[in-house]
Amino acid sequence: MEITKEIQRLMLERMWTIRNFEEKVIEVHEAGEFVGPAHPYIGEEAVAVGVCLALKDSDYIAGNHRSHGHPLAKGGSIKKAMAEIYGRVDGYCKGKGGSMHLADFSVGILGESGIVGSSVPVATGAGLASKMRKKDFVSVVFFGDGASNQGACHESMNLASIWKLPVIFVCENNQYAITNSYENSVAVDNVSDRAVAYNMPGILVDGQNVEAMYEATAEAVKRARNGEGPTLIEGLTYRFEEHSLGLGKIRRGEYRDKAEIDKWRERDPLDIHTKKLIERGILSESDCKKIENDSKVEIEEAVNFARNSEFPGPEDLFEGMWANPIPKP
Amino acid sequence: MEITKEIQRLMLERMWTIRNFEEKVIEVHEAGEFVGPAHPYIGEEAVAVGVCLALKDSDYIAGNHRSHGHPLAKGGSIKKAMAEIYGRVDGYCKGKGGSMHLADFSVGILGESGIVGSSVPVATGAGLASKMRKKDFVSVVFFGDGASNQGACHESMNLASIWKLPVIFVCENNQYAITNSYENSVAVDNVSDRAVAYNMPGILVDGQNVEAMYEATAEAVKRARNGEGPTLIEGLTYRFEEHSLGLGKIRRGEYRDKAEIDKWRERDPLDIHTKKLIERGILSESDCKKIENDSKVEIEEAVNFARNSEFPGPEDLFEGMWANPIPKP
Amino acid sequence: MTEKIFADAINEAIAEEMRRDPNVFIMGEDIRLSIYGATKNLYKEFGEERVLDTPLSENGFFGAAIGASLVGMRPIVETVTSFMWVAMDQLISQAAKMRYMFGGQATLPVVYRASMAYGSGSAAHHSDRNYPMFMNMPGIKIAVPATSADAKGLLKTAVRDDDPVIIFEDTNLMGTRGDVTDDEIPFGKAVIIKEGSDCTIVGIAGSVKLALDAANNLEKEGISCEVINPRTLVPLDKQSILSSVEKTGRLVIADPAHKVCSAASEISSIVAEEGFWFLQSPIIKVASEQVHIPYAQSLEKLVYPNVDKISTAVKKTME
Amino acid sequence: MTEKIFADAINEAIAEEMRRDPNVFIMGEDIRLSIYGATKNLYKEFGEERVLDTPLSENGFFGAAIGASLVGMRPIVETVTSFMWVAMDQLISQAAKMRYMFGGQATLPVVYRASMAYGSGSAAHHSDRNYPMFMNMPGIKIAVPATSADAKGLLKTAVRDDDPVIIFEDTNLMGTRGDVTDDEIPFGKAVIIKEGSDCTIVGIAGSVKLALDAANNLEKEGISCEVINPRTLVPLDKQSILSSVEKTGRLVIADPAHKVCSAASEISSIVAEEGFWFLQSPIIKVASEQVHIPYAQSLEKLVYPNVDKISTAVKKTME
Numbered sequence A, B: 001m002e003i004t005k006e007i008q009r010l011m012l013e014r015m016w017t018i019r020n021f022e023e024k025v026i027e028v029h030e031a032g033e034f035v036g037p038a039h040p041y042i043g044e045e046a047v048a049v050g051v052c053l054a055l056k057d058s059d060y061i062a063g064n065h066r067s068h069g070h071p072l073a074k075g076g077s078i079k080k081a082m083a084e085i086y087g088r089v090d091g092y093c094k095g096k097g098g099s100m101h102l103a104d105f106s107v108g109i110l111g112e113s114g115i116v117g118s119s120v121p122v123a124t125g126a127g128l129a130s131k132m133r134k135k136d137f138v139s140v141v142f143f144g145d146g147a148s149n150q151g152a153c154h155e156s157m158n159l160a161s162i163w164k165l166p167v168i169f170v171c172e173n174n175q176y177a178i179t180n181s182y183e184n185s186v187a188v189d190n191v192s193d194r195a196v197a198y199n200m201p202g203i204l205v206d207g208q209n210v211e212a213m214y215e216a217t218a219e220a221v222k223r224a225r226n227g228e229g230p231t232l233i234e235g236l237t238y239r240f241e242e243h244s245l246g247l248g249k250i251r252r253g254e255y256r257d258k259a260e261i262d263k264w265r266e267r268d269p270l271d272i273h274t275k276k277l278i279e280r281g282i283l284s285e286s287d288c289k290k291i292e293n294d295s296k297v298e299i300e301e302a303v304n305f306a307r308n309s310e311f312p313g314p315e316d317l318f319e320g321m322w323a324n325p326i327p328k329p
Numbered sequence C, D: 001m002t003e004k005i006f007a008d009a010i011n012e013a014i015a016e017e018m019r020r021d022p023n024v025f026i027m028g029e030d031i032r033l034s035i036y037g038a039t040k041n042l043y044k045e046f047g048e049e050r051v052l053d054t055p056l057s058e059n060g061f062f063g064a065a066i067g068a069s070l071v072g073m074r075p076i077v078e079t080v081t082s083f084m085w086v087a088m089d090q091l092i093s094q095a096a097k098m099r100y101m102f103g104g105q106a107t108l109p110v111v112y113r114a115s116m117a118y119g120s121g122s123a124a125h126h127s128d129r130n131y132p133m134f135m136n137m138p139g140i141k142i143a144v145p146a147t148s149a150d151a152k153g154l155l156k157t158a159v160r161d162d163d164p165v166i167i168f169e170d171t172n173l174m175g176t177r178g179d180v181t182d183d184e185i186p187f188g189k190a191v192i193i194k195e196g197s198d199c200t201i202v203g204i205a206g207s208v209k210l211a212l213d214a215a216n217n218l219e220k221e222g223i224s225c226e227v228i229n230p231r232t233l234v235p236l237d238k239q240s241i242l243s244s245v246e247k248t249g250r251l252v253i254a255d256p257a258h259k260v261c262s263a264a265s266e267i268s269s270i271v272a273e274e275g276f277w278f279l280q281s282p283i284i285k286v287a288s289e290q291v292h293i294p295y296a297q298s299l300e301k302l303v304y305p306n307v308d309k310i311s312t313a314v315k316k317t318m319e
């Protein structure tokens, strides 16, 4: 499959956006600038970026608690994402959602779910609507290896298959659910092997290779738009940081070998892609450096935007509860 | 595998017990002798009987709403089963449970569940206890093709597999969930094909052949007792009657072809087994007839027992709520 | 105004809404053959694309309805209260919470029709009356129709409302008759079905009729009851209840739910806080005994509110 | 009597019970490394057979605990309130209903420890305080420890009790200190933690301390409050509450749950029915606003009961 130069470049840009965003979130969290959990996506950037660049704006995505990478990959506003994490009125969700619940409906992001596995049925339903309304949008849901053991995944994959829905199930297999390893929790070698149980293709992809993720997704999107039904894509990846901010300090290293972490850090998705772009002569080393730096500037702007945004006030408390409001009980 | 003559005979006896029990239940329900739903097992007798005769008394079973066959196959009291359906104090559950909740803990019957799929995790837990307490009992759960689409099945099979629990998952695939056909609801050709998703053996068995069910179960039991983990057995079968009493009159034939029903009725599990026993010279035709008739007598006694048992009274209402009782709120 | 049985009133509302708006569709188990009685002929009229028989995957398809509603559809989901347990995550984590969590971006016009099949030997697994749990969690509107008119009018409102709604359909009413109109019935407006001056009786779902029967009996004994049907529990028209208690000074609440943390508890607590000075005697809850639903009819009939229990309670408030 | 922080009191109770009875074991997510803080060192002491890290399959393993309990084990399951939604079927259809449905044959000594992690920016998906829903459904005992002593003693009782128990652990208390003993604390016995004569304040879980602080402040203003910690909600020691209200004539209930159909609603309704003649003024519920838990701290702090709201309510009862 031919990937245009433009997209190859965009891949690097979006991955840097996520990487720098996450580094910044870690930094300002340590500085105490916001309260609440957050789950860094560092190391896994190629998965969301590869998938989302194979989508149109009119396609939908839904995600999980490891929640910053998906909307940023889909082209959601960086400023609003940061403001949301800061709990401010200019955030995606006006400060109501926070890190685990980023959502930008304006660009097809149906939202991240803090309850593991819980957005899988929802995304399946968006696919159902696509079919019913005879639209050609597809619906993608990101979930982890841990989530794959939730009943919700089973039920949704079966539904999507029998109804031939344009849904793409993307398992981000980073091989751990907090401290519990893949081997201790999933009974099958690869999550994608489970696709046979639903009579759909199951594709195992190197999740550090953004182009491979893109290609697998593009293929699945084609099938979906052709009415051929769902696909399960497993991106094999690794989180470079701890499960969540805060937890990091307590648990670092106690369940993962340093050697394993080092091995995976050598397969940094940004390095891998940068090298390819330079080798192919698409970008020079300094072009790449510029992308990295421009992104840092953009993130800095986002932080400033967030810092300058207001906290929601008492008058905002009940805002957004109901579409057709009811009296306070 | 060698099946003893005694067991071959017992197979016929137990199948007649179930068949006659169910015929009687239909008869007395039509006569208005009890109120409440009941789901006849007619046509599927070979599944429960084949499975349960491969178990010891110390092994456990759990089941579902189609609930009379399992306890009767496991050797539960026929009288108490009938009395329970009549809602009397001498029933298994003292009239609290009724048809859908037969349970005889004294012979390893952990109970039937009206909520589809809901007993699957429970049976898995009995297997966990077996392993933890280093006992050699196995735990069997019966569920339908419809139930196989419940998340509970997925989660439980995965747990049983990673923990190598002595659990046998028996899917009674009668090809319909009320009026919804297998094809319309399960995305894979056979439920047993899903076993690969849990790294366990998945065995498709002719559910009209009681010996085949027995053999598959005996094999699974051996694996389980050897610490080799769970097995998924699918008995392909058919219910000869309507989904449940009452519903029958409304829906007969609207979702199943008469031709299909007739075809399956020709594969009556009792006929098939009777024929074999006679061919093998194990029983004569009149021996078989006697078994049938003796069973009818026994069922008649059970009905009389049920009819003569008392209805529970107001003093029984709160009985059985708590093991360590608390004051009424 | 035409007379309809309750189940047909539901059926009519669904059909009318599906005709009106092509984005309305219905999904559930065995609805094409209408085994629960309220979806007759829909398959014939609207076809397989808009009348979906689902696999036994309630969490999956309840959630799929939510997802579909997010992107333009208006699903009606048919189910039974007792099957909601397997799907609680989608009901609570998604249907109830999503809109607020996303700062008002999400709009979820999804309707769940949950039948409460209690009273006829279905035992503990099939007899839930669990609306109080959904009252505790904000985010879902809750309707409890008590008449054919309610059944039709509240369902039409539910389909047009942009928030998630659960309609708890009392199967004891399925065969009852009553006049229906073509109008929507607004949420949050209670109806006084009988005026009176001595004691207010609030009834819920199937208990409305019991309350009315009790009131009619008591009238013969010279006790004048005002009977209120709240129609929706979220929103709850507390003002109508408070005004009635202001007039009568007494309150009995008849609620088929388990009595602890019931709708009756909530209504009692509202009046004990906001209507305390109106009260001339204790507020009495007549709700289901705090026990599971037993199979035997000899026991089951002891559990729920009935005309006698309500009458006794009213008399107690008059002592 | 030794002083312990709340989390360590829980840890100690688990370890002691596991030492005492080989059938006690613990399962949950990430408990070997004790990421939620209460299972430290258990893996070291009891090994992988009795300390099970589970996959993310709450419905599956909550149910497995039930099955194990049926045949001789006494499981302790660690979870978070918000993860119970995915497992409601096993909690309700099996844990709560099974024993009765089977006529008393089933005995299920299973304990769920559910942490309520509200108040620190976890937002709508991770801040549930859902005990009222479990109060509505009979069949599960419910403990709401408010002190280190409660945390230890109620957990020991729970493990030894033959019925299913859910312990709702308020994470706002996890770091608080208090004396603990080795004794079990009986279910259904409230404790009066401060005596008083003007107004009774019932607090629940983390709100007990708020109630006490409010009472101490009010004392300086000459208002004497009696503060009650019910310790368990099922069974609920209604007699202690009624006796206190008989003495004070006034009642405020501080409950971190959502206020509609809350524990506060239930307690209010009991007193409005059985303690009506003791009351000199309206019963006031100070519970969480009927809104989801917002992420922003500026909003979240507005939702829950606090010392000010409780004090204001008490003063209102005195007007």
Ligand SMILES: Cc1ncc(C[n+]2csc(CCOP(=O)(O)OP(=O)(O)O)c2C)c(N)n1
Pocket: A065, A066, A114, A115, A116, A117, A143, A144, A145, A146, A147, A148, A172, A174, A175, A176, A177, A178, A243, D029, D056, D058, D083, D086
């Ligand atoms: C239903 C549910 N159970 C447990 C949790 C707590 N939890 C949050 S993230 C997580 C691990 C998820 O693992 P995985 O799905 O592999 O995603 P990852 O964090 O590895 O990206 C757990 C256990 C939760 N949020 N929801």
Ligand SMILES: Cc1ncc(C[n+]2csc(CCOP(=O)(O)OP(=O)(O)O)c2C)c(N)n1
Pocket: B065, B066, B114, B115, B116, B117, B143, B144, B145, B146, B147, B148, B172, B174, B175, B176, B177, B178, B243, C029, C056, C058, C083, C086
């Ligand atoms: C969770 C749940 N959903 C729906 C039902 C209603 N129901 C009872 S039996 C049944 C069909 C079950 O089909 P299957 O599992 O194949 O068993 P069968 O009846 O064919 O033996 C349905 C839908 C239920 N009892 N529980």
Ligand SMILES: [Mg+2]
Pocket: A144, A145, A146, A172, A173, A174, A175, A176, A177, A178
């Ligand atoms: Mg993971």
Ligand SMILES: [Mg+2]
Pocket: B144, B145, B146, B172, B173, B174, B175, B176, B177, B178
């Ligand atoms: Mg079936």
